[in-house]
Amino acid sequence: MGKLARRVAMIGAGMSKFGAHFPHKRNPDLWIDAWLDAVSRVDNGINPKDIDACYVGNYSSDLFNHQGHLGPQMADLVGLVPKPAGRFEGACASSGIALRQAILAIASGVHDVIAVSGVECMTEQPTVNVTDILATASDSLFEYPAGATFPGLYGTLASAHFHKYGTTVEDLMRVGIKNHENGKENPYAQMQSSIADMMESKIAKIEKSGGEVPDWKDEFDFLKSRSNPIIAYPLRLFDCSLITDGAACVFLGAEDVVKNFTDDPIWITGTGQGSAALSLHDRNELTSFIATKEAARQAYEMSGLKPKDIQVAEVHDCFTIAEIIALEDLGFYEKGKAAEAIKNGETKRDGSMPINTSGGLKSKGHPVGATGAAFCVEAFKQMRGIAERNRQVKFDVERMLTHNLGGSGATCVVTIFEKER
Amino acid sequence: MGKLARRVAMIGAGMSKFGAHFPHKRNPDLWIDAWLDAVSRVDNGINPKDIDACYVGNYSSDLFNHQGHLGPQMADLVGLVPKPAGRFEGACASSGIALRQAILAIASGVHDVIAVSGVECMTEQPTVNVTDILATASDSLFEYPAGATFPGLYGTLASAHFHKYGTTVEDLMRVGIKNHENGKENPYAQMQSSIADMMESKIAKIEKSGGEVPDWKDEFDFLKSRSNPIIAYPLRLFDCSLITDGAACVFLGAEDVVKNFTDDPIWITGTGQGSAALSLHDRNELTSFIATKEAARQAYEMSGLKPKDIQVAEVHDCFTIAEIIALEDLGFYEKGKAAEAIKNGETKRDGSMPINTSGGLKSKGHPVGATGAAFCVEAFKQMRGIAERNRQVKFDVERMLTHNLGGSGATCVVTIFEKER
Numbered sequence A, B: 001m002g003k004l005a006r007r008v009a010m011i012g013a014g015m016s017k018f019g020a021h022f023p024h025k026r027n028p029d030l031w032i033d034a035w036l037d038a039v040s041r042v043d044n045g046i047n048p049k050d051i052d053a054c055y056v057g058n059y060s061s062d063l064f065n066h067q068g069h070l071g072p073q074m075a076d077l078v079g080l081v082p083k084p085a086g087r088f089e090g091a092c093a094s095s096g097i098a099l100r101q102a103i104l105a106i107a108s109g110v111h112d113v114i115a116v117s118g119v120e121c122m123t124e125q126p127t128v129n130v131t132d133i134l135a136t137a138s139d140s141l142f143e144y145p146a147g148a149t150f151p152g153l154y155g156t157l158a159s160a161h162f163h164k165y166g167t168t169v170e171d172l173m174r175v176g177i178k179n180h181e182n183g184k185e186n187p188y189a190q191m192q193s194s195i196a197d198m199m200e201s202k203i204a205k206i207e208k209s210g211g212e213v214p215d216w217k218d219e220f221d222f223l224k225s226r227s228n229p230i231i232a233y234p235l236r237l238f239d240c241s242l243i244t245d246g247a248a249c250v251f252l253g254a255e256d257v258v259k260n261f262t263d264d265p266i267w268i269t270g271t272g273q274g275s276a277a278l279s280l281h282d283r284n285e286l287t288s289f290i291a292t293k294e295a296a297r298q299a300y301e302m303s304g305l306k307p308k309d310i311q312v313a314e315v316h317d318c319f320t321i322a323e324i325i326a327l328e329d330l331g332f333y334e335k336g337k338a339a340e341a342i343k344n345g346e347t348k349r350d351g352s353m354p355i356n357t358s359g360g361l362k363s364k365g366h367p368v369g370a371t372g373a374a375f376c377v378e379a380f381k382q383m384r385g386i387a388e389r390n391r392q393v394k395f396d397v398e399r400m401l402t403h404n405l406g407g408s409g410a411t412c413v414v415t416i417f418e419k420e421r
Helices: A027-039 A061-065 A070-077 A094-107 A127-135 A150-165 A169-183 A195-208 A219-223 A290-303 A320-329 A338-343 A368-384 B027-039 B061-065 B070-077 B094-107 B127-135 B150-165 B169-183 B195-208 B219-223 B290-303 B320-329 B338-343 B368-384
Strands: A008-015 A053-057 A085-089 A113-121 A230-232 A245-254 A266-275 A312-314 A399-406 A411-418 B008-015 B053-057 B085-089 B113-121 B230-232 B245-254 B266-275 B312-314 B399-406 B411-418
Touching: A008 A027, A008 A094, A008 A368, A027 A070, A027 A113, A027 A245, A027 A368, A053 A070, A053 A094, A053 A368, A061 A113, A061 A127, A061 B061, A070 A085, A070 A113, A070 B266, A085 A094, A085 B266, A094 A113, A094 A245, A094 A266, A094 A368, A094 A399, A094 A411, A094 B094, A113 A368, A127 A150, A150 A230, A150 A320, A169 A195, A169 A219, A169 A320, A169 A338, A195 A219, A245 A368, A266 A290, A266 A368, A266 B070, A266 B085, A290 A320, A290 A399, A290 A411, A312 A368, A320 A338, A320 A399, A368 A399, A368 A411, B008 B027, B008 B094, B008 B368, B027 B070, B027 B113, B027 B245, B027 B368, B053 B070, B053 B094, B053 B368, B061 B113, B061 B127, B070 B085, B070 B113, B085 B094, B094 B113, B094 B245, B094 B266, B094 B368, B094 B399, B094 B411, B113 B368, B127 B150, B150 B230, B150 B320, B169 B195, B169 B219, B169 B320, B169 B338, B195 B219, B245 B368, B266 B290, B266 B368, B290 B320, B290 B399, B290 B411, B312 B368, B320 B338, B320 B399, B368 B399, B368 B411
Parallel strands: A053 A085, A053 A113, A312 A399, B053 B085, B053 B113, B312 B399
Antiparallel strands: A008 A245, A008 A266, A085 B085, A113 A245, A266 A411, A399 A411, B008 B245, B008 B266, B113 B245, B266 B411, B399 B411
């Protein structure tokens, strides 16, 4: 794997508010919200005439919205026709792939500025359909007919991790508690409540209805109660990310043109992508994703950085177990050691290795095709020092990493951002 | 638009037999057929270890086969895991986009060799569903609810062309007659019969059944009969391309490594991509595609060639009218003049500008996501002088062009191939 023929930087990034927006908003509306938000963050302004192409990450508007061919639709809405526009798909890593292809396209010399779009409108479908549609990112000839859904597949991975490393349900819960505490500080997040808030609200509701007030001493008691039902053992409701409508937009520019847009570019110094067999039964290992390891290896090699050099990361917590596996696969912690670090508070906003300051997929929401691009929005904000409310980390972020996983780990895209080189 | 930072060549290409293969073969089987066919055409051999990534073009396995996330599935089948694998979508131009992104990825310096895959398995669905699924590549909020399907949309475009330029149903029929004559010579084609053959076979059938033998003097009489019913005026059955299962595989390499694989590379000297509004009602012009004009402009500019320099082309004849519009938009003929050239035989195999020697989508078949990659297979064969049966053109093909259209013209990818530079 070679070096990029020229340097590429992020010059702006933005997103729609994540939430349940259908039918008030669909993909076109969400994308325009994200576009305008991103435009507002380009220091010297940006205009469609400055942009060479539109790269759209989307998992399955085909199945969610009966609309294919999103590339030109999204390009047309923001005045980019007749420029190149295409859609990129890798399950929940779709806009991670769009981002990576845009980086390579700029490095190739052919394009100077690309608008990367991530969009997904999931709530047009009832939840049972959403679960079915997501399951098409597993192996539809083997896993799907056997009744496997994503909570089931990740439940299997969690059980394997429990067995091998002694990970516990409390370890999973700590990931959710931390991410909701972050999401509470993100005005774009779908759920802006901590789990403690939700517990109190639940208690108040029970009291008001005259029911028997539960004896919950802390969030763990709440999370182990029937208020947090088991979805697929050991995963409970609050171990699962959200069903979300949302979009994100990232503007990338070549080193030659970056100064037209900003004096404060965020350089992309590493990009990596890996793959694995779709089916869990085709893999040698259930407690680690080879796609993540390969993507991380490539990104670290390209940037010349090591895991210890990364200061802050956004990782793909589609389920709480996925965050634990990611922290280990990315090399931030040894295998089996991430849960202890989480317990010690290291991954909190004020810890030594803040993870998912945005709230993560767990609290910010997970419009699957938009997630990869939305990670970049948090990277942009943390590295510029403009993260809203109380979630900006307390040191200058010079080196950040985003990790975008697809399916049950068959696709992974890792991106490394740096402020100065 | 800039130049490619390094040169890229096609070092091998192959395809599955196109046809109605489900349930005997699905996407994985078709892809392996294409892969093996392509491997057999790499002069010095090629091995998974030589290949850096797998770029999959597919329109909607989501809707056709209830399987998303094709990238890693296709990569895994040919031993490319854990390398990068992703899916690219632009309706019927999906593998054209995969091809273009692979070109840019190699030019970027990051990858040296990429396997481009195009796959689609359409006959898993009954024809009425196929028509519905294809219609999701139109605007699903405006055109689709109004009952527009692709034959209807292209019928509208044909009527507009008739009105503006005096094009006739016979002009359309000549495209089909020529492409079936070519497809008869292609052992990979879905329909290997000329329209004259099919007319004779129909007459023989009627005679055998004791029916009244029709008074057909030539193919035009046959094509105007009830044996060729109107689908959407002025388009009849034989103006429409086929519903097909198939796959194609193209190996691309960087100039630095090409010599490891062959002494006879086919250089890609131009790539262009354009877009347009999804809906016909959002466009200023119905007799020309701005996406094609933009893609062609970029590709000609990059290669330094002009339309008159192109010797042979494969163009996207999803409907017969589309071939006529393409020949004009690509600059081979002035607007309104292509039909006359076709009438004069210029676009036949032995004409001055052979078009769709493969048989085109009309006779070779149109597994939508595979079509863009399959065009490259014909380019590879014609430029190497190895096209089967009687369809090899009678001069050395040094410069060839492929034209891949998506939807009703909202996406277009144009690629220019040259033997020596």
